[in-house]
Every structure is written in C-alpha cells, then in structure tokens.
Amino acid sequence: MFAKIRVLGFSVLMLMTSVASAHVVSSFSVLDDLVRRILPVTVETRVLVPAGRDSHGHQLSAGDLKALKSARLIVRVGAGYEPWLDRALKSTGSGASVLLMTDGVVLREIDHEHTHGSHSHGHHGHAHAHGARDPHVWLNPRHVREFSVRLQTRLTELYPEQKKEIDARTTAWLAELDAAIAAWSKNLHDASVRGPLLVPHAAFGYFGEAFNVKFMSLTGVDSEVEPSARQLAKLVTEVRKGQAVALFHEGDRISPLIERLSRETGVKALGHLYADTLSVKSDGPRSYLEMMKHNVEVIARALALSPAANHPKN
C-alpha cells in the first residue's frame, strides 16, 4: 500500500515541482546543516530528506531528481544509509562530485547482542539494505570534525574563487565544534552509571563510542522493523532486571513500543533522543549542535538519576 501511495505521490509531484537548481545537494537534514555551516551562503543548497522525515526508505520527488542531475556536489552518508539515492544517481546519470560522510571511517559492526529484531515490515517494499555495518557516524562528533575538513577540501576544489570564505567559515565552525565536544564530554564524564539506555532503533553506537555510554535498542539499524513478541519479552525481562537504566523515544515521535515497555516495567521514558532527523518542533533541536547538545543533556540527566531512583523494584 505504501509503495502504491508513493508511486502516485511521485507522479503528482512530477507535475507540480519546479525548483531552482541547487549546487550542493545533501541527503538528509543533519548533513544539510553541516554543509551550510561551511558553504558560503551564496551557493544554493537542497536537502533530499527534510527534518521530520525518516531517511530510512525515503522516496525522491521529481524535483529532487532534477536537483541531483544539475548538482555540482552531492553530500551523503553512504554505507547503505540511503539505498534510494543509489538508484536515483544511476537513473539521473548525475555527473556531480559525491562526498561520503562514512569515507575513511572504520564502521561499527552491528552489535547483535543488543539489537533485537531483523524482520522487515514489508510495508515499504524495499529490501533491508543496511548490511551489517552501522552508518550513523555523525553521532560521534569527532567523525563530524574529520568530515568537515574533508568537506572544506572538496568545496575549495569546486569553488576555488570562494576559497577564502570557505576557509574562514570552516575555521569558525571547527572552533565552535571543538568547544562543544569538550563541553559535551565534560557533561557526560562524571556519571557513575554508563547505561545501558534503551532506544527505539540501533542508531547510537557511535555516540556510545564517543562518550562511553552503553545503548541497547528495540530494533536494528533499520527503523522500519517490528520486533517479535519474543524479542519484546526479552527486552522486558532485561529492563525488569535493571539492565536498562532508562528508556527514550526517538526524533519528535512517541514510540508506542517504548511506551508499552515503560508501562510494563515501570522504568520511565526520559525524553527524546535525535539521530536520523532534526526536529521540526519549535522547541526541539534544529541544528547538529543543538541536536547533540540536546542528546547529551537528556542522557546526562538520565544517568544522573540513580538506578535505584529510577527502578521501582530495586
């Protein structure tokens, strides 16, 4: 049904959309924010999956395809994060330069111990395309730092006449990022409890790596899966035993399964974490820095609450 809706949506949009050609196209909202921190404001940008939408299993509009075809640079995550983009790039025959955020990063293997669920919903008619590597590298800010430097290099190659501004913007951005990384690390440094924290989908491996926090998740890296009753039962048992100190929702959504787990175990859901998309709420995080700051603050607060205070049974 979903596929049908999308096919229809596609043809409708094809008739409607006409867009000014963007020079730099980013695959999703977080990348778009990073690109715009470095790119001079005079260069047009476009984001394929805007904030509030899920990057897993997205479908492109005709306007997106047009932008891809005429783009000079396409910035994406890679590592199977945007399978829909592979097909589009092939079909548009885009000659744009492509920059992968996951390039040069040693990707995490997906930890099967704590990623329950691998059954595809089947609603979207696309294959489970992630493979066994976790693409969510931007949740480790050090990877973002390295990526920013690579982006700077690539942009100065493409826009040599604007090198001065690109360099100046990069320097300012990196200074701000470094200060933020230091502040985040400090904020999370003192907690005696390091998790595990239960999130809806396995996106926070790199965050855990960066700040020494343990995560577990309802489903694997693909957010469009449904855990079986057995997997849910295992999680309930683990959470009851005190093996998860807090539960979280993800993005702007409330996860019904997290709600269910919370009610079943008495362990509270302590807020929303952001990974695959920036917020569209006026009080939610709307840039990369805000998103990471928000995540760090929510997690620090959760870790600071002692397990005894949070666990009714202990």
Next chain:
Amino acid sequence: MWSFLVEPFVEFEFMRGALLEAILLGVSFAALGVALISRRLALIGDTMSHAMLPGVVGASLIFGPRLEALIVGGGLMTFILVFLAARWRRRPGFAADSALALFAVFSVAVGVLIASGTRSSTDVLHLLFGNILAVESSLLIASAVVCALTVGTALVGFRAFTVALVDPAFFDSMTSSKTLLRVWLLLLFAANLTLGFAALGAMMTVGLLIVPALAVRPFVGSLLSWILATAVAAVVVSYVGVLASFHGEWPSGPSIVVSACVLLAVGSVAAKWRPRVR
C-alpha cells in the same frame, strides 16, 4: 505445556494486551467479514486503507500525529467514502466497486498532496501501520466499545441483516428507516476498520477481517452459525498468532494473519474428507 501455552501471557502484560485486542477485533469483525464476503466486497478493506489517508493526515494537522487523529480522521473519511459509494452505486453503469475505486484513488491523491505539504508526514503514516504488541489502553477500551456495539447490533438486527445480505433489493423496499440503519451500519463499519488499522496495520486488518470467515465457510450451514464459527475461529487464530510471534520470533500482525491462512488451508483439506454439515 503450561509454560509453552500460557506462561507468556501470565508473565507479560503486552502479550495479554495483544491477545485481548486481537480477540476483540476478531469477534467484532465476524459479522462484518461474513457480510463482506457474501456481498463480494472482500477487497473493500484494502480500498479503505488508501481512502483513509486524507482523513488521517487532515486530522493529524489538528490533533498532531496521535491515535485520536487516526480514529477521528480515518473513521470519518471511511464513513464519507462508503456513504458516497453506496449512493453513487445506483447510477446506471456505476457498480459499487468502480465507485469505491474512484473515491479511493481520489482520496489517496488528495491525501498525498496534503501530506507532502506537512513536515512530519512520516509520523502520520506510521499511524497506519499499528503494532499490536504496543496497543494502548485507550485503543483497547475503544475496541471493546466498538466490539460490544457491533455484536449487539448483529444480535438485535439479525433478521434485517439476513434479509439485507440475501436479498438487498427486498431489504431496500422493506424497511422504512433504512437510511438511518444504513448510516449506523456504515458508522460501525468505519469504526471497526479504523481500530483495526490502528492496532494491526492496514493490510493485516484485511487479513483478520476476511480470512477467518473464509476458513470456516465449508463447515457452516446457516448465516448465524457462519458468524459464530467465524468469531470462534478469530479467537483461535489470535491466540495461535500471538503465541507464534512469541515462540517463533515473528512479527505479531503477520503471525496472526498467517495462522488464519493455515486454518483456512487445513479447513479446506478437512472439508474434502468430511461431508458438509447441512
């Protein structure tokens, strides 16, 4: 044996919730499924899942992406659509199925246009794919109410219901308050489908709506026994499906529907070996 069959439900509240919701839906769907199969409208549920989109999207603009949005918007839209289709059907050259197809396609197009203008369309669409393991108590209560109303209506209006199914033309000429009755039946239909979507997701709802009624069909003689047997079958497949999801590590909604299909397969083999009850 006990630990295999019963303990999962004792230990985990979400298992009880899922089972209860599936049973409520299954029982409530029994008369509806029988009616749809008799009237050769088995695919109407699929049509409706498309048709609900603008209602759900529109309502979630007001309520936010919540269950209430799905129930109010989806239910209203289903009601309007079936009502329009039922009226349109009497035009010459316009069968009920073409009318439904027309309205469904139109609503999907409108729904997609509205959704593309909102910023959190994914959240809205997530609502259409419910997960029965995560049913909220508000959904359970709503399902219980709708189930009671549906069963009550089927019992009270059983004669009218029989006539309507067996001889729709005679039914049209017979009742004086038929418009009111029709509106009430359509409301029930819309409520049942909407709750099914919220709990099971669109496609799985159609499965639970149709398959149990088909499975027991070879073994029943009268309309009443058909409906009763369907309700019993729905309870059985709900239990088997949720249990299979637990022991087999399968997603719960599809487990229930596959259990129903297995029952249908076993039933049709068995029906060949046993003489029909007449």
